[in-house]
Amino acid sequence: MSANSSPTATTPEATTLETEVLIIGGGVTGAGIMRDLALRGIHSLLIDKRDLCAGASGGNHGLLHSGARYVSTDPDAATECRRENSLLKRLAPQCIETAGGLFVAVEGDDPEFAERFPALCQRAGIECEELSPGEARRLEPVLSEKLFKAYRVPDATIDPFHLAMLNVDHARLLNGSIYRPHTEVLGFEIAAGEIRAAICHDHLHQRQLTIRARQFVNAGGAWAMNIARLAACADVHLLYAKGTILVSNDRLAQRVINRLRPPGDGDILVPAGTVSLLGTTSTRVEDLEQVAPTAEEIDRNIREGAVMIPALAGARYIRAFSRVRPLLQTSGTTDRAATRGFALLDHASQGVSNFCTITGGKLTTFRLMAARTADLVARRLGNDQACVTATVPLPDDEASSWADPAAAPKRWHHDRDPDDMILCECEMVPQSAIEQVFANSPGIEKERTIDLIALRTRAGKGPCQGSFCGIRIGSYLYDQGYYRDATGLAHLRDFLDERFKGQRSVIWGPQAAQMELAEALHCGLLGLDTLKDE
Amino acid sequence: MKDTPRHFTTQLAVIGSGIAGFAASIFALNRKIAIAQVGNSGALAYTTGYLDLIGKRNDAVVSDPWQALAKLRESEPKHPLSRVDAGDIQRAFTEFTDFLGACGLAYSAPGAGNITALTPVGTLKQTLCVPATMAAGPRALTANSPCVIVDFKGLKGFSGVELAANLRERWPQLTTQRIGFPGMERGEIYPEVMARALEVATTREQLAEALNAVAGTATVIGVPAILGMHRPDQVRAELKRLTGREIFEIPTMPPSVPGIRLRELFQQVLPQKGVSLIPQQKVTSLSFDGDGATLALRDAFGPIRIHAQAVILATGRFLSGGLDAHPAGIREHLLDLPVTQAADRADWYRARYTDPRGHPINSAGIEVDDSFRPLTREGRRYHERLFSAGVILAHQDWIRGRSGAGIAIATAFKAVTEAERFLAGRQAMFPGAPPVQCH
Numbered sequence: 023m024s025a026n027s028s029p030t031a032t033t034p035e036a037t038t039l040e041t042e043v044l045i046i047g048g049g050v051t052g053a054g055i056m057r058d059l060a061l062r063g064i065h066s067l068l069i070d071k072r073d074l075c076a077g078a079s080g081g082n083h084g085l086l087h088s089g090a091r092y093v094s095t096d097p098d099a100a101t102e103c104r105r106e107n108s109l110l111k112r113l114a115p116q117c118i119e120t121a122g123g124l125f126v127a128v129e130g131d132d133p134e135f136a137e138r139f140p141a142l143c144q145r146a147g148i149e150c151e152e153l154s155p156g157e158a159r160r161l162e163p164v165l166s167e168k169l170f171k172a173y174r175v176p177d178a179t180i181d182p183f184h185l186a187m188l189n190v191d192h193a194r195l196l197n198g199s200i201y202r203p204h205t206e207v208l209g210f211e212i213a214a215g216e217i218r219a220a221i222c223h224d225h226l227h228q229r230q231l232t233i234r235a236r237q238f239v240n241a242g243g244a245w246a247m248n249i250a251r252l253a254a255c256a257d258v259h260l261l262y263a264k265g266t267i268l269v270s271n272d273r274l275a276q277r278v279i280n281r282l283r284p285p286g287d288g289d290i291l292v293p294a295g296t297v298s299l300l301g302t303t304s305t306r307v308e309d310l311e312q313v314a315p316t317a318e319e320i321d322r323n324i325r326e327g328a329v330m331i332p333a334l335a336g337a338r339y340i341r342a343f344s345r346v347r348p349l350l351q352t353s354g355t356t357d358r359a360a361t362r363g364f365a366l367l368d369h370a371s372q373g374v375s376n377f378c379t380i381t382g383g384k385l386t387t388f389r390l391m392a393a394r395t396a397d398l399v400a401r402r403l404g405n406d407q408a409c410v411t412a413t414v415p416l417p418d419d420e421a422s423s424w425a426d427p428a429a430a431p432k433r434w435h436h437d438r439d440p441d442d443m444i445l446c447e448c449e450m451v452p453q454s455a456i457e458q459v460f461a462n463s464p465g466i467e468k469e470r471t472i473d474l475i476a477l478r479t480r481a482g483k484g485p486c487q488g489s490f491c492g493i494r495i496g497s498y499l500y501d502q503g504y505y506r507d508a509t510g511l512a513h514l515r516d517f518l519d520e521r522f523k524g525q526r527s528v529i530w531g532p533q534a535a536q537m538e539l540a541e542a543l544h545c546g547l548l549g550l551d552t553l554k555d556e
Numbered sequence: 557m558k559d560t561p562r563h564f565t566t567q568l569a570v571i572g573s574g575i576a577g578f579a580a581s582i583f584a585l586n587r588k589i590a591i592a593q594v595g596n597s598g599a600l601a602y603t604t605g606y607l608d609l610i611g612k613r614n615d616a617v618v619s620d621p622w623q624a625l626a627k628l629r630e631s632e633p634k635h636p637l638s639r640v641d642a643g644d645i646q647r648a649f650t651e652f653t654d655f656l657g658a659c660g661l662a663y664s665a666p667g668a669g670n671i672t673a674l675t676p677v678g679t680l681k682q683t684l685c686v687p688a689t690m691a692a693g694p695r696a697l698t699a700n701s702p703c704v705i706v707d708f709k710g711l712k713g714f715s716g717v718e719l720a721a722n723l724r725e726r727w728p729q730l731t732t733q734r735i736g737f738p739g740m741e742r743g744e745i746y747p748e749v750m751a752r753a754l755e756v757a758t759t760r761e762q763l764a765e766a767l768n769a770v771a772g773t774a775t776v777i778g779v780p781a782i783l784g785m786h787r788p789d790q791v792r793a794e795l796k797r798l799t800g801r802e803i804f805e806i807p808t809m810p811p812s813v814p815g816i817r818l819r820e821l822f823q824q825v826l827p828q829k830g831v832s833l834i835p836q837q838k839v840t841s842l843s844f845d846g847d848g849a850t851l852a853l854r855d856a857f858g859p860i861r862i863h864a865q866a867v868i869l870a871t872g873r874f875l876s877g878g879l880d881a882h883p884a885g886i887r888e889h890l891l892d893l894p895v896t897q898a899a900d901r902a903d904w905y906r907a908r909y910t911d912p913r914g915h916p917i918n919s920a921g922i923e924v925d926d927s928f929r930p931l932t933r934e935g936r937r938y939h940e941r942l943f944s945a946g947v948i949l950a951h952q953d954w955i956r957g958r959s960g961a962g963i964a965i966a967t968a969f970k971a972v973t974e975a976e977r978f979l980a981g982r983q984a985m986f987p988g989a990p991p992v993q994c995h
Contacts, residue, residue, distance in 0.1 A: 316902065317902045444744075490713070493809060497713050498712070500718035507721055507724075510718065531881060541909075541915075542955050543602075543809070547681065548675050549681055550910050551911070552615065
């Protein structure tokens with residue numbers, strides 16, 4: 023039998039895992055489903071072909087919508103957002119900054135739309151308070167002098183990485199549910215109208231993995247259509263909208279600032295810790311894997327954003343990224359107007375009885391999406407426990423709070439051991455944070471890497487983008503014996519290559535100087551461009 | 557009052573205070589040319605102290621830079637190093653390192669081949685000249701001498717364990733130890749502070765004692781580059797005597813002590829030798845008329861005008877402010893000289909950061925003629941009095957080529973030679989013109 027003859031071919035290294043529910047996709051929705059099921063006593067295994075929030079969950083501006091953005095285009099989504107916004111502020115405050123938001127209209131924007139806005143908010147139950155242009159500019163001095171209308175709404179910001187980590191950690195503590203990164207589904211074993219197992223590839227150990235479960239959940243986000251097709255389900259129809267967002271070096275405003283007009287390019291600036299995020303262009307794409315910001319998208323975001331906030335034209339940007347958002351396909355609408363609502367498909371019509379797909383939606387409504395999915399899964403398992411995620415607060419966990427942009431500087435002022443050295447000076451991440459992250463990531467003893475630290479802390483996210491802290495963290499990991507050979511340098515190179523993808527499209531002004539210094543250090547001195555590949 | 561400019565008159569004005577600018581001043585000084593040098597020297601602190609000529613070519617390690625230079629002439633005739641005579645490059649390195657040695661910072665002389673030098677993560681790089689404080693490292697590596705790398709508690713980003721792990725195959729006799737730095741046992745410590753502390757005899761004695769306690773059977777000790785700031789060779793000799801072992805430095809992450817040593821040496825020595833050095837200010841304008849060039853700048857005491865017969869532009873790239881990268885294109889900062897560059901910003905960088913081929917933006921720069929005079933869009937000399945040197949020049953990637961100091965020193969030598977020829981011509985036309993005036 024040839025090794026490739028069928029996906030179920032067993033090789034000596036093949037391993038089989040068992041669980042009640044296999045959840046495919048480690049975005050916030052998958053993580054939310056994992057916790058929701060655990061709260062009902064159901065064991066699950068969550069896998070992601072990369073790692074937590076590698077798709078749209080980690081590639082958005084981190085806005086916890088008040089709902090006001092959708093009052094004109096999608097009133098139902100607006101109402102959903104409003105409800106989830108206030109629930110999450112109560113239940114997961116550690117992931118949220120209640121920054122507040124403004125909607126502002128500037129010369130040239132439609133005054134009629136601006137006038138109608140409060141009524142539309144009211145219809146969706148969203149608080150909306152009018153401010154005089156002078157008052158708005160007092161609150162946010164970066165706003166354009168050409169401002170003529172401003173409203174205050176309860177927008178907030180939410181850290182999706184922190185959120186996903188806390189959901190996963192809580193599920194693990196509740197009933198030992200397991201999260202496995204770098205595990206990709208290749209196919210399903212289907213018999214008598216049921217999926218019996220998912221055949222996966224473990225990218226970390228380069229081996230095949232068979233995962234047996236009673237229920238299978240597809241929370242693949244933009245990849246959901248592809249995953250559904252692996253189970254011969256042809257009823258998932260998605261549009262792919264590529265969104266491009268820029269990250270500025272400084273926090274330009276305290277509040278979320280939205281352009282008061284129908285959704286468009288460069289119409290929102292969202293604060294996140296010490297930086298701001300400017301978004302978002304929307305472009306239809308076909309390819310899910312090859313998405314990078316283009317110079318044209320960058321320029322368009324800045325040009326549009328600068329109408330509302332002139333300082334954006336000359337601001338220093340440290341990153342730009344693009345992600346694909348899955349939009350549910352409905353006929354005859356534009357991408358902007360396509361529903362931001364979500365869909366749960368039970369696939370009963372497709373001949374499989376223990377598989378479902380959850381897709382569409384948005385970060386703000388992840389809990390609701392998880393609840394609906396878990397309801398279906400629990401029912402199918404004969405479990406009659408009700409969803410409790412609308413009432414049980416998300417427990418805190420110190421280790422994952424290192425992902426929170428505001429946490430490290432706060433801690434810096436509290437307890438400071440002079441021997442606990444700051445490895446990432448831009449974001450104040452000390453050695454002890456690394457040990458905490460490792461201590462709280464059981465089952466990954468073999469993967470105590472620069473990448474893990476980068477994912478689970480703010481390290482490398484500041485102005486130097488890991489140029490210096492990557493080296494310091496690498497040295498620390500060698501010191502502690504986590505690296506014993508050239509692997510550490512290869513990981514350092516890969517980490518820098520990965521950070522660069524996000525920097526590449528915004529390298530001008532001071533960033534070009536920063537990049538010259540970084541390259542002189544990493545390549546000119548350390549020779550990371552000539553490491554022998556093992 | 558404070559807005560009345562102070563006027564300086566000189567023969568040669570050097571704009572830029574990196575390796576290229578300082579090399580130009582040194583070469584001009586040796587040729588008895590009166591010099592004023594201006595420009596921020598901040599980026600010097602980012603150098604490691606190694607003086608590379610060509611360390612890599614087409615992604616291959618270069619052990620013979622002179623042979624690589626000959627090949628470069630054939631394959632890349634526009635490369636700045638291809639446009640300087642090989643003998644002149646050798647003379648330039650010798651003159652530069654001799655000058656440093658005479659000022660108390662000994663360097664190895666340029667040899668027939670590259671030196672295999674250590675990096676702070678335990679990789680190796682090819683370089684032409686190293687500070688005397690670092691020379692024993694490459695020797696010990698080649699000989700596989702029993703060696704201990706001693707690093708320090710609180711000095712982050714420098715791990716002996718990492719060095720040893722990455723050098724293990726190449727250097728089996730390498731071990732490592734960690735100690736506290738005398739008087740700085742707690743909290744974070746910085747190379748510059750350690751280096752200045754080692755200028756004091758008691759600190760050296762305490763450090764020697766601590767080194768002896770951990771050195772065991774090692775005959776050679778490697779430490780991060782912290783062996784003094786102004787008299788590193790004496791500090792090293794003293795520690796060698798106290799420990800009875802060979803001692804060498806390994807570069808640290810920038811800002812590094814060897815870079816700061818160079819900067820402090822230039823800033824101290826050049827004015828003593830008669831260079832009008834205004835190191836922390838940027839030239840705001842440069843203009844030419846029939847009589848010469850006028851540089852405008854300002855310091856804490858007010859505006860300054862420098863009138864010079866010739867000018868060398870050695871302002872560096874983005875880090876030093878010689879070039880500006882705008883979203884719409886790359887521009888030369890001071891004169892808006894045309895910059896050879898990719899047509900589209902999207903092509904500045906390749907997809908992969910560590911791509912061994914390097915990024916197209918690194919080869920962008922200004923064009924010069926064979927006398928190293930910058931060219932206009934039409935391919936004519938911008939001005940007969942203007943010369944240029946250093947990594948601002950187009951058609952080179954000093955990072956991937958490991959040739960930053962080489963380009964700086966070689967082109968500074970060439971630019972000074974050409975400027976000298978020009979000045980000699982003027983002198984012949986106007987005999988008796990004073991070489992320098994300050995009023």
